[in-house]
Amino acid sequence: MQRRSFLRWTAALGAGGAAAAAGIAAYGRWREIKPDVHHPGRAEGHYLRDRQALPPPSSVIDADVAVLGSGIAGLTAAWKLHREGVGDVLMVDGPEPFGNAAGGAHGALAYPTGAHYLPIPPQECLHVRHLLYDLGIITRDPYGPRPQYDEKLILHAPHERLLYGGKWQEGIAPRDGVPAAELAEHARFNAEMEKLHAMRGADRLKVFTLPAAHASNDPAWRRLDSITFKAWLEQNSYRAPTLLWYLDYCCRDDYGIGIDRVSAWAGLHYFCARGGEASNAEGGAWLTWPGGLQPLAEQLAKRTGARRMAGTVASVKEVNGRVEALCFTLEAGKPRTYLVRARKAICAMPLFVASRVVDNIAQYGFDPARHMPAYAPWLVTNFLLDRFPEELPEAPLSWDNVVHGTKGLGYVVSTHQDIRRQPPAQTVFTSYVALSDRDPVEARKWLQTASAEELLALAATDLRAAYGSAFDGCVQRADITLRAHAMAAPLPGFLSNAGIQALRDAHGPILFAHSDLSGFSVFEEASWWGWQAARNALA
Structure with a gap:
């Protein structure tokens, strides 16, 4: 700090x-004022990057399944294993409990330090609905077209506003004071997104959906991943400055990069993949908590039944058909280690971390030099x-x-x-x-x-x-x-990343679960890969 x-x-x-x-x-x-600057995981990350020597483990912990990471993917994996009757699960929190779902508090005032909302999941996201129903967030009809949600968690009005031309207006897309020709272009874009939302490829799968693993593999649509979103907009004569600003804002908000760098497939996915409905909220509503997603993560952690250990994974390797993970904590800057032994290990960590800690990750088909997002x-x-x-x-x-x-x-x-x-x-x-x-x-x-x-x-x-x-x-x-x-x-080409596809398909003692396997970071994707890894760990 x-x-x-x-x-x-x-x-x-x-x-x-x-x-x-x-x-x-x-x-x-x-x-x-005295700003506090927090660097979650920096000290541990630099320890791994610099390959500093670690002392021998002071203890050995055995488990059936080890979940290495406590973000949404890891929590979902542990929760799913518990639901399937696996009683011996150990979760190693990682350098920051709950990762991008973490939060903090000033006394009674909670706040997010990462993600701060969850859109109402569409019917295709049954894994998220199942989880929310188990947590009591969905209160009725979890698998129907319009479930009922806990009223306290549905975002109430006013939802959002934009400061444009020195005045506030409702909504994020500029409207008041925008020339009629530009507003017409906004309307044309929205109409096209409505059509694409329902579009299906030659394989009869939706072109854009959540989780993205269920989206169409039709090459005609996958070609969108070969160009930037900006290039697609230019090809389709979208030039209104206010529209381009709005689309750029949305991509920066969800992907951390603008329309000039994001894949056209990912840019369109943002607008076409969701649309969840609820019986007691408007379509496309959000769930939110004062502490962002941390209250949801905490609630989920309690439902996993897993033993939780503080610590960061330093190395993971297969040994005689099982897995050994060396973990460490930093106490006053000095490391203390322990060894985890398990039948299966789920690496629920970003790939830039997994590439450093998984022994010879290339054997799983992932080359960090070529496949790192x-x-x-x-x-x-x-x-x-x-x-x-x-x-x-x-x-x-x-x-x-x-x-x-x-x-x-x-x-x-x-x-x-x-x-x-x-x-x-x-x-x-x-x-x-x-x-x-x-x-x-x-x-x-x-x-x-x-x-x-x-x-x-x-x-x-x-x-x-x-x-x-x-x-x-x-x-x-x-x-x-x-x-x-x-x-x-999600830069152009992310859908055809062979190394990430190989990690998705891993079925041995070491499994992988993280939103990185989708190429972009949203709750629905992280949760999906946790769900899938848990299913594979049962085998």
């Missing part, structure tokens, strides 16, 4: 880039406010608040679901930034070297645009979470 004071009248910075320096200059009358870095910052800033009159504060034309992804309000008559005295605004405006490697280098002031300035870009200097006096503290490898980015 890096902790520094950020003082009123902050001085100019060094090599953080002109944008960050300008942001800090704009911070002007900023009272003292690109990873998008993210910056997630939670601002604890001692009062709500004053709003412009056009549209009320919403759950998701986006600013047109910036590099940020907006901010969500942790207390949005609080339905008391009077708003709470304090709240947390969570700012999201995907560093999609620069090369991912350079972005990671910048995250490692940037000062707390530079990070804070970037994190507050949208909030400063929305509230100006009035925001300054509301902030009591800020917690910054850096996710240097936040999510796999």
